[in-house]
Amino acid sequence: MALSFQHVTKTFSNSPHAAVNDCTFEVESRTFIVLLGPSGCGKTTLLKMVNRLVEPTAGEIIWDGQNIREFEITALRRQMGYVIQQVGLFPHLTIAQNIAVVPELLGWEKKKIDARIDALLELVQLKPENYRARYPAQLSGGQQQRVGLARALAADPVLLLMDEPFGAIDAITRASLQDEMLRLKRALNKTILFVTHDVEEALRLADKIVIMRAGKIVQYDTPFNILTAPANDFVRELVGADDMVRQLSLIPVASIMSPLPKNFVLNGSPTIQVEDDLRNALSKLLQTGASSLAVVQENNPVGILSLEQIRASAKQN
């Protein structure tokens, strides 16, 4: 287990109710965990207890077998990337200097830091030669958060904490940042804790979702299981479990396609990528008017998918 929360509770002195109330759950290494819930449910407080910006009133958090209280607090934080909604870039430092902060705190050599800055800017798709010397005020909100992400990844932390990172960003940019996040999740292979109140975002990104309400964990499961077997009416309504189309978006094409018929020729028929989901497949079928799609992997056909199959899978759930 990468992280283990054991009866974690936080009561703030100005409130009679616990912000986080006896939360126990475990996070496997290299999984993308989304903390989801309405505002005030305690998800951000729970996240901030991991890097000890908030200290729990009771309970323990164990990281790779060691209680986080045993770490020196600054050393602990330097091993965890931290991204916040307001980004919080340092306005008096250039983009390169912003990214260099944690490596400098850790005493890296200048050469290594420079190489790292370029690699990270490439990773978040900002051209180093164009962006290194700029200041945060010269970047758009979306670009700033890309830099915020690069800065959090600077010292290659194994754990990444993200507190509503795309919450203040317009819908179009947010969608592209989410795509980016999916790509990074595969490329980086890190344990990620991600706080959001956006259900679509949670369903899209998460390996597993922690659903919280009034400081308590209501359900902790995969997006698919949460949609198909919501723990109670609160979860059902929150995630819109009655929404068929939403469910389709969580079923990968690969899981229900049928094998290629013999002598199959692609011959201009509409195609869908094998890693895509059934919602996109359905939309493509409706768009093109075709009765089936060729499923392709790196431009080679690997199977076919018909409207009938999609309908059958929707009924099952």
Add this chain to the structure above:
Amino acid sequence: MDYLFKNPLVVLELLRQHLFLTGVALIVAISISLPLTLLILRSPRLTTFILGVFSTFYTIPSIALIILLLPLTGLNEWSVIIALILYVQVILVRNNVVALQGIDPAIIEAARGMGMNRWQIWWRVQLPLALPVMLAGIRIAAIVAIGIATVGAKFNAGGLGRLLFDGIAQTGRYDKIWAGAIAVALLALAVNLALIALERYFSYTRKAERAV
């Protein structure tokens, strides 16, 4: 004006005394105001109280304040310097408070979350971000101090005020009064311009504009 050109050595000596009074007062005042600001920022109530006390000092006429200090420090430049320190405190502390409170809390949270300790947050983040506003406070304090220090001549502390008071005491010496007034005004103007240049040098928004 004539007097300034005909007696350059006299004027230079008075200028030196004037710079000594205001310079020492400012250096001590700044050294007090910074830790004081950090101390009172922990509590909004304390901030209001301390600023209130210094504002009250500011309303006491300068001659009265210096006279009140005479029994403690004697008839010399130190009474004037201490009065100046008390006067500019309200300007310095208030600007420091505004400068530090003006920093976006998200920036401080990011700094903490990244693993900076208090000291690193102060030197690498808070001070550079607050410096332009703090310098604006120092600039106003310097000008106020230069003006008030003219009174120092009355209390055996020297300075350009000597020209003014001599001119008033001797009949028909308007040239001295003019010389004193012009010299003080020019000094204030020069110091103002120098500190504006310094503010600009440390302004990160201007840095960002230049970087395009």
